Amino acid sequence: MSEFVQFLMSGLTVGAVYALVALGFTLVYTASDVVNFAQGEFVMLGGMVTVFMAALGVPLPVAALIAVAAAVCVGLLLYWLAIAPSRGASPVTLIIITIGASILLRGAAQVLFDKQFHKLPSFSGDVPVNLLGAAVQPQSFWVIGGTALIVLLLYLFMERTVLGKALRATAANRLAARLVGINTTTVMTLAFGGSAAIGAIGGILVTPITLTSYDVGTLLALKGFAAAMLGGMGNPLGAVMGGILLGLLESFGAGYLSSTYKDGIAFVVILVVLVAMPQGLFGRRSVERV
Amino acid sequence: MAWLSDRRAATLLVFAVIIAALPLVFPSGYYYRVAALVFVSGFAAIGLNVLMGQAGQVSLGHAGFFGIGGYAVAIGPAHLGIAPWAATPIGAVLSAALAYVVGRPILRLKGHYLAIATLGFGMLVALVITTESRWTGGPDGMPVAKLVLFGWRATGASTWYWISGAVLLIGAWIALNLAETPTGRAFRALHDSEVAARVAGIDVARVKLQAFVVAAVYASLAGSLLAMMNGFINPDQAGFLHSVELVTMVVLGGLGSVAGAIVGAAVLVTLPQLLTVFQEYENVMLGLIIIVSMIFMRDGVVPTAARLLARRGQP
Amino acid sequence: MKPISAALCLVVAGAVAALGGPARAQQTVKIGSVLSVSGPASFLGDPEDKTLRMYVDKINAAGGVAGNKIELVIYDDGGDANKARTFATRLIEDDKVVAMIGGSTTGTTMAMLPVFEGAEVPFISLGGAIEIIDPVSKYVFKTPHTDKMACEKIFEDLKQRALTKIALIAGTDGFGSSMRVQCTLAAPKYGIQIVTEETYGPRDSDMTAQLTKIKNTAGVQAVVNTGFGQGPAIVTRNYAQLGMGAVPLYQSHGVASKSFIELAGPAADGVRLPAAALLVADKLPDNDPQKKIVVDYKATYEATAKQPVSTFGGHAYDGLYILVDAIKRANSTDPKKIRDEIEKTKGFVGTGGIVNMSPTDHLGLDLSAFRMLEIKGGDWILMAPKS
Known part of the structure; x- marks a missing residue:
């Protein structure tokens, strides 16, 4: 039992991070049809900017705020300077642009910061909490709780605010949304800024556990993309479930089957799911226009 | 000279002339090496372009086949006593078979779902190669035996320049001709609209599978070639980043253009060599160049350049 | 087809010109x-x-x-x-x-x-x-x-402490897997028995699953982690988190820099590793031949x-x-x-x-x-x- 809980909490913590990255993918994709492979770099920025601000003597909460603001700025710049001018380009062209952005951001981070690994202090100490016989880091609760809070806020935003409804309308049909007077540019700006903020918050929450460096983004983007597709692209609930499922697969795979092949196990499951459900677990069946 | 007006022949002729003439301006063996790398990557990109540019299907796991080809010529001679020249087609057949088996279920997926499925496939190949170190040498890779043909050993940068150059020309010739066959036309119909293609009576699933297998064989042969040229192979060749690099070559050069695939490969192979002068700013420059060229040449280098030149040609 | 050909020639000419560096000094x-x-x-x-x-x-x-x-x-x-x-x-x-x-x-x-x-x-x-x-x-x-020497040095120390049954946890990067192989080869010479082996990916961020399995394996007297980068720091932290401190943990020379201690924090207390004299430069006795250099x-x-x-x-x-x-x-x-x-x-x-x-x-x-x-x-x- 204690072993099971240990694997479960490990999977939930890692999965929560994947979920946040997947959420960022989904948000941008819903608003603009762009798959943003620079999403992982927002997580990196969240962690790295906080670390370097804190090193300059800025109190941690302020440093974290600056990091989120910095990531949002980068997200907006990415939209204004690279995505907006390429409107109408093919999806693969847009993907290559975001891959270029990811290389650029990583390159800038290695010059601006450094190439070492860094950590942040845990928010409430390092004394493990005993949960049904499993030893859990207090920071895990911050990561899981923080993710839950972001998901809740995002849900309220989408359901209760005019802008949120505009975002959903744009996702459903861009042309129709524009026809009823929704400013789709505002919606896209919002999506890029929002996904950057979500990524950065994820980076700040998780750095005390996972450590960070200028190049953590690549793998996170890969896992987050996989999670978003597993859940069903364009569905926020699917992104979160996909992320958590992926985290659990890795953790239970490593624990009960083989630590060497745990990533393989996760991808085999993704392949099987997609072959059975070609739109992901929670994806909508889209009607193809001819 | 009527045949010169033939688009395919002209493209091939231009590349043949370039390959033949380049050594005249090469100051050292290093240039042969870089050019040979361009040819090998270009060959793989031409294959991927059949899948992406002609048939309109994305693959983010193509380096997996590249790795299979590479490890075939490494493992065959080292563990199984197969000669390198024989291991190359064996790797290609293996890749084709695997592409057929894997492609059947996953090619039903569309767009980004296909991308993640191929990505997963590529990851699995790379994972097996990294893990089964008794056969593959593990993450540090393994040496590859020299290619021996009729008692003649292929060594040296200039030898490999000519070999890979010739292979590139053959690959380009096949891809150019493929585009004009009924299969090639079916690919393009698929690219334009899958529904329309189906309505027109094209067996969509079969045609997609054909493109996938063709692309896998190209990648596998390129992998074998690079491994023999380097005398060494490691799992990076099969990795996700290499898959992304191959896709970038195709898109940057121009989707659907055989010349584009080669130009895309030339750009991505030579850029890091040129950008070393920027030292720590190398990656910043690389990212910037990719972004800017895709914004201003959204269809890729070759189609954009062709359009510009054509426009200037007409008053 | 002329335009494409011309464009190609330009690209090639440009690349060749740019590759030709300045004259040599x-x-x-x-x-x-x-x-x-x-x-x-x-x-x-x-x-x-x-x-x-x-x-x-x-x-x-x-x-x-x-x-x-x-x-x-x-x-x-x-x-x-x-x-x-x-x-x-x-x-x-x-x-x-x-x-x-x-x-x-x-x-x-x-x-x-x-x-x-x-x-x-x-x-x-x-x-x-x-x-x-x-x-x-x-x-x-x-x-x-060499990684072989690191294994031998660790095993010498284990022998002195009369510990013979160990668990290996290895990174799947080149360094980690190569050292894992060398340790497996060297173990019998020192009478060391490797009871269980686990691995983790080079960029993994949580190794509690692997360590839990090691913890639940009977008879493990010491744990050896072969790996470099941030992995060993996370292994060390997870090790402390799971309360495995009673079993000695050995790291390799792949973490031989102060940043490892920084990243692992208090969890690093008690960890042993073989490393060059450089790390303890100021603690070397004055008659040590390497003292001045390091x-x-x-x-x-x-x-x-x-x-x-x-x-x-x-x-x-x-x-x-x-x-x-x-x-x-x-x-x-x-x-x-x-x-x-x-x-x-x-x-x-x-x-x-x-x-x-x-x-x-x-x-x-x-x-x-x-x-x-x-x-x-x-x-x-x-x-x-x-x-």
């Missing part, structure tokens, strides 16, 4: 280097790059070597073996270097090895694994201790690079001075003569130990080059050598 001795300055192994390549630049400037300011100024050419392979292979050709064919220091990892080194062996240019690698020098290649040397290097590196010293930069220092000494002795810039002199290196005192090379030993270090360290209160403690 005279009256210098050219030393090449290919390092993983960026990419996943940048924590190796970065201090190596800084060290080489720092000391070449120093040597040149003092008049150079054998009357020649050193011209250093460094390329960044980003950890990519194929790229390293191309840069190796570039150093030989285009830059025409007389010797090469580098190859931050075993992977990049093995990819470049045939190039230097073929061109008959000496190549001093900074990669870890024993396969670089075993079997011996005529032109290939290396300065870092104290000087540490001070110079930390003052210039403004980061804590690591043994990785030290390997580059050793490589550079072994080469410079060889060039001086050869009093020539002929690669073949330099190679012969490198092989004759005897009693060279470096940061990694005292180097005595021979035609059958292109490393020249023995187990005494390794010190067993324990981490206590955020610092290294030098364990007394066995009596």
Whole structure:
């Protein structure tokens, strides 16, 4: 039992991070049809900017705020300077642009910061909490709780605010949304800024556990993309479930089957799911226009 | 000279002339090496372009086949006593078979779902190669035996320049001709609209599978070639980043253009060599160049350049 | 089709023109280097790059070597073996270097090895694994201790503590898996039994699942972690989190830098590892032959690079001075003569130990080059050598 809980909490913590990255993918994709492979770099920025601000003597909460603001700025710049001018380009062209952005951001981070690994202090100490016989880091609760809070806020935003409804309308049909007077540019700006903020918050929450460096983004983007597709692209609930499922697969795979092949196990499951459900677990069946 | 007006022949002729003439301006063996790398990557990109540019299907796991080809010529001679020249087609057949088996279920997926499925496939190949170190040498890779043909050993940068150059020309010739066959036309119909293609009576699933297998064989042969040229192979060749690099070559050069695939490969192979002068700013420059060229040449280098030149040609 | 052809010619012409570098300088001795300055192994390549630049400037300011100024050419392979292979050709064919220091990892080194062996240019690698020098290649040397030696040093310590049953947890990167193999091979010689083995990916961020399995394996008396980068720091933290502190944890020389202690925090207390004297420079007794060298290097590196010293930069220092000494002795810039002199290196005192090379030993270090360290209160403690 204690072993099971240990694997479960490990999977939930890692999965929560994947979920946040997947959420960022989904948000941008819903608003603009762009798959943003620079999403992982927002997580990196969240962690790295906080670390370097804190090193300059800025109190941690302020440093974290600056990091989120910095990531949002980068997200907006990415939209204004690279995505907006390429409107109408093919999806693969847009993907290559975001891959270029990811290389650029990583390159800038290695010059601006450094190439070492860094950590942040845990928010409430390092004394493990005993949960049904499993030893859990207090920071895990911050990561899981923080993710839950972001998901809740995002849900309220989408359901209760005019802008949120505009975002959903744009996702459903861009042309129709524009026809009823929704400013789709505002919606896209919002999506890029929002996904950057979500990524950065994820980076700040998780750095005390996972450590960070200028190049953590690549793998996170890969896992987050996989999670978003597993859940069903364009569905926020699917992104979160996909992320958590992926985290659990890795953790239970490593624990009960083989630590060497745990990533393989996760991808085999993704392949099987997609072959059975070609739109992901929670994806909508889209009607193809001819 | 009527045949010169033939688009395919002209493209091939231009590349043949370039390959033949380049050594005249090469100051050292290093240039042969870089050019040979361009040819090998270009060959793989031409294959991927059949899948992406002609048939309109994305693959983010193509380096997996590249790795299979590479490890075939490494493992065959080292563990199984197969000669390198024989291991190359064996790797290609293996890749084709695997592409057929894997492609059947996953090619039903569309767009980004296909991308993640191929990505997963590529990851699995790379994972097996990294893990089964008794056969593959593990993450540090393994040496590859020299290619021996009729008692003649292929060594040296200039030898490999000519070999890979010739292979590139053959690959380009096949891809150019493929585009004009009924299969090639079916690919393009698929690219334009899958529904329309189906309505027109094209067996969509079969045609997609054909493109996938063709692309896998190209990648596998390129992998074998690079491994023999380097005398060494490691799992990076099969990795996700290499898959992304191959896709970038195709898109940057121009989707659907055989010349584009080669130009895309030339750009991505030579850029890091040129950008070393920027030292720590190398990656910043690389990212910037990719972004800017895709914004201003959204269809890729070759189609954009062709359009510009054509426009200037007409008053 | 004319337009496309014209565009192609332009692209090719541009590339050729740009690749043709500036004219070469005279009256210098050219030393090449290919390092993983960026990419996943940048924590190796970065201090190596800084060290080489720092000391070449120093040597040149003092008049150079054998009357020649050193011209250093460094390329960044980003950890990519194929790229390293191309840069190796570039150093030989285009830059025409007389010797090469580098190859931050075993992977990049093995990819470049045939190039230097073929061109008959000496190549001093900074990669870890024993396969670089075993079997011996005529032109290939290396300065870092082998992973096999690290295993033996750890096993010696285990034997002294009468611990025989161990668990291995290895990173799946080149360093981790190569050392895992070497430890598995060396274990029987020391009467060590490996009870269970686990692995983790190079960028994994949580190893509690693997460690829980080790924790629940009966009879494990010690745990050995073979890996480098941030992985071992996370293993160490998860180890403490799971309350496994009663079982001794050994790390490898792959974490031999202060940043490991920083990242692992209090969890690192009690962790032991084999490492070069450099880490405990100020704690060495004054009569230690390495004392002066390591104290000087540490001070110079930390003052210039403004980061804590690591043994990785030290390997580059050793490589550079072994080469410079060889060039001086050869009093020539002929690669073949330099190679012969490198092989004759005897009693060279470096940061990694005292180097005595021979035609059958292109490393020249023995187990005494390794010190067993324990981490206590955020610092290294030098364990007394066995009596």
